[in-house]
Amino acid sequence: MTTPEHPDSPTPPVPRRDWLLYAGMAAVGLAAAASSYAALQDLAVRTGWWPQLSWLLPLTTDAYAMTAVRVWLGHSTRNARARAWAKANAIGAIVLSVAGNAVDHAIASHVIAVSWPLIVAVSAIPPVVLGLLVHMAHLRSLPPASPAPSTPAAEHEWQAPEPAPAAAPPPIPPAPPAEPKRRQPRRPVTASGKRQTLPPGPTDEALIAAARERAAAGQEPSATWLIKTYGIGTRRAGRIRDAALTAPAPAPEPTDAPTQNGELALARGQT
CATH class of the missing domain: 1.10.10 (Arc Repressor Mutant, subunit A)
Structure with missing residues (x-):
């Protein structure tokens, strides 16, 4: 007869399955899948997909969302990077499905028209989703990133003592004050003490x-x-x-003043 190793440890109770919860989830899931499937298939036909292949657009979107949620919440995902990537893709897939349904209803209500950017966006969904899922599968296959375990032998290994801190160097004595600069002696004054005179210039x-x-x-x-x-x-x-x-002023002409005076006196005597 075997006894448990830890008899005092409490055993966590096993939760019972709530079949009513599962039934509600199944009903909502079927209704959401049917309505989203019809809207996305109609959007594919409106954007130029063949009617025989239009069902592939809702299948791609729903399968993408289901796979991302499975990797995000599944216990088999051991890598943290894969779980984070799957979470982002799951949210993106739900947003993509909502946007597709809204665009299809807007086109049916004549709110927006089918344009070439919308056609390109809808046509790019399958290859883009395939690339995201391949990257998710690669991340899920990676081993979990965990720190290296420490062995008991490594814990008891001899460790060299830390070196003692080096003594502080002695303080550097202050530098002596700089000597004042000596002034250059003046040149001796010449005996004459007179400045050299320059030759006079032209007047x-x-x-x-x-x-x-x-x-x-x-x-x-x-x-x-x-x-x-x-x-x-x-x-x-x-x-x-x-x-x-400037032209120089002309010099006055010389006149004989005594002659003119004599002539005047002679003229007066004759009169």
């Missing part, structure tokens, strides 16, 4: 005469010419140019 009269000669030769006595030729300032060059271009 204004000479410059005016030179400018007039240039004008008489048929060339313009400009200020630039005066500056480059004689090395004078701009203002002085302008003044010399204006004076040279």
